[in-house]
Amino acid sequence: MICIKCCDHGQTTTATGLVGEALVRAMIPTWYVTFEVRKRGLLLRKRSPRETKTFATEHEAKLFARARLDEGLAVFAGTINPHLPRRLIPSSGIHAWLADEQDSTSRSEMDSE
Numbered sequence: 406m407i408c409i410k411c412c413d414h415g416q417t418t419t420a421t422g423l424v425g426e427a428l429v430r431a432m433i434p435t436w437y438v439t440f441e442v443r444k445r446g447l448l449l450r451k452r453s454p455r456e457t458k459t460f461a462t463e464h465e466a467k468l469f470a471r472a473r474l475d476e477g478l479a480v481f482a483g484t485i486n487p488h489l490p491r492r493l494i495p496s497s498g499i500h501a502w503l504a505d506e507q508d509s510t511s512r513s514e515m516d517s518e
Contacts, residue, residue: 434459435488436466440473440480459485467506470499 439457460466466482473480482502483493494502 436460438466438470438482440478
């Protein structure tokens with residue numbers, strides 16, 4: 406059982422079953438995006454040339470990946486274990502992965518008309 410406190414009225418609501426599980430899953434990062442970090446100035450210590458950010462949804466991960474890709478950075482992404490199905494999107498497949506989002510968005514817009 407999950408208790409959610411409403412900020413406006415101070416009331417507490419409980420969520421059970423699938424709704425509660427969905428809320429918990431929404432808060433847990435299931436996607437990651439790794440991208441190259443550009444060198445800036447003189448480095449005092451050796452550091453990793455990559456940085457990774459985590460996201461709760463694939464949509465958020467795609468938005469971030471698109472922004473890094475637009476900056477000209479090498480990007481790859483995937484799901485965090487133990488999330489199933491496991492996905493790994495190599496940098497060579499990022500454009501196709503991002504295109505899937507646009508295709509599904511345009512299909513849903515056509516369906517709603």
